[in-house]
Amino acid sequence: MNPVMTAAVTVSDEAAARVAELALRGEYERMVEQALRIPGLRRLRITLAPAYDAGDDPRVLLDAICDGAYEDAAGSAETAYGAWKVRTFLPEVSRHFCLLTAYE
Amino acid sequence: MQGRGFLVAGRRLAAAPTEGDWRGAVMVAYYALFLECREALRRWGKVFPRQANVHHAVRTYFTYATESALKDIGDTLERLGQLRSKASYEESPQPPFAGGTSVRAVRQATDTIARLDAIEADPVRRAAAIASLPP
Numbered sequence: 536m537n538p539v540m541t542a543a544v545t546v547s548d549e550a551a552a553r554v555a556e557l558a559l560r561g562e563y564e565r566m567v568e569q570a571l572r573i574p575g576l577r578r579l580r581i582t583l584a585p586a587y588d589a590g591d592d593p594r595v596l597l598d599a600i601c602d603g604a605y606e607d608a609a610g611s612a613e614t615a616y617g618a619w620k621v622r623t624f625l626p627e628v629s630r631h632f633c634l635l636t637a638y639e
Numbered sequence: 640m641q642g643r644g645f646l647v648a649g650r651r652l653a654a655a656p657t658e659g660d661w662r663g664a665v666m667v668a669y670y671a672l673f674l675e676c677r678e679a680l681r682r683w684g685k686v687f688p689r690q691a692n693v694h695h696a697v698r699t700y701f702t703y704a705t706e707s708a709l710k711d712i713g714d715t716l717e718r719l720g721q722l723r724s725k726a727s728y729e730e731s732p733q734p735p736f737a738g739g740t741s742v743r744a745v746r747q748a749t750d751t752i753a754r755l756d757a758i759e760a761d762p763v764r765r766a767a768a769i770a771s772l773p774p
Contacts (some may be wrong), residue, residue, distance in 0.1 A: 586722045590692025596721060606739055614747075617714035618707075626710075627704045633721045637740060 545618070549583035550595050553631075555630045562628050563595065569619060570597050570634055571597040573612050575605030585632070597634040642674025662726035664741035668748040669723035672716055673697060675752045679759065683769045694720065699773070701755040706771035708758060709746050715751045719744055 544567065570579055577600050584596040605612075613636050620629050620630045652664035677697045687693050698720065698770075701713025722744055724754040747767060758764045 573650075584721060584724065585728075587728050588692075588694070589698075589720060590695035591698070595719060613718060613743075614711075614715075617718065618737055621702075621710040622707065622713050629714075630702050631762065633717055635721060637717060 542571060544571075546579070546580045547583060548580040550581045553583050553593065553595055557631055559628060559631065562582055562624055563632070565623070566597065566620065566632055566634075569616060570599055571637065573599050573601060573616065574608055575602035575638075576600075577602055593632065594633045595631055597632065597638045598626060601636055601638050603638045612636055640754070642671045642678065643749075645671035645674075646745060646752075647750055648739075653741040653745050654759065661741035665719070665722045666743045668741075668744040669716075670721040672719055672748040673749055675700060675755055676712065676716060679755055680772075683765075683772065685772070696716075703773040704768070704771045706768050708754065709768055709771060712751055712755060713728040715747055719748060 540590050554560055555602075556576070567579065567581070570576070580598040580600065581597050584594045598611075613634065616634050620632070620634075623629075649664045649667040649671060652660045655661075655664075668727065673694065677693060677773050680687075680697060680700055687696050698713060698716055701709050701716060704710055704713065722740070
């Protein structure tokens, strides 16, 4: 398992309120901790993404902004995070959260 | 045209020089995978009510499947769906579209369609996948 990185984490008021509304604080904290293990992570920005036309609930979106030197491993980092998430949490929990990576 | 037909346009757009191209690549990557997933569900006997939001319905089938392979496909569909929403609706400059995000989105759609094909081609895996879907 990768070590936990020291990275700036920002959480929007809307995202925090959504986590509280869902009563999923513990699960959310585990997802954030797992995100902090993404190689090359610089910043983690957590917001509430509107559903737009997807016909679903808004998502708590974890945008992991990472060092561009790690981009070659980007696809595997997202896939590994997703695999961990869907095997760790029930769909009723995991469906409310989504992690995306971006590299700079 | 099958959903995967969008992948050719996706590769072309991902290699093009502007943010509009990159956003377009992300959009078609999502639709390529979404359409392939929808058609797989139809072949597997699922019917989508006319009034249902089919994006939500398709994602829900994969998310709530008990087979890990389908859950993984659902997770990729979710991620590409969130990227598509950013690409389609958020007008402010989006850091995710600078760099390789669009290339990666097209690659993930391509790889995930291949995983779906592998399930379809194997009678045992196909039967297990169908059995693992929610009603």
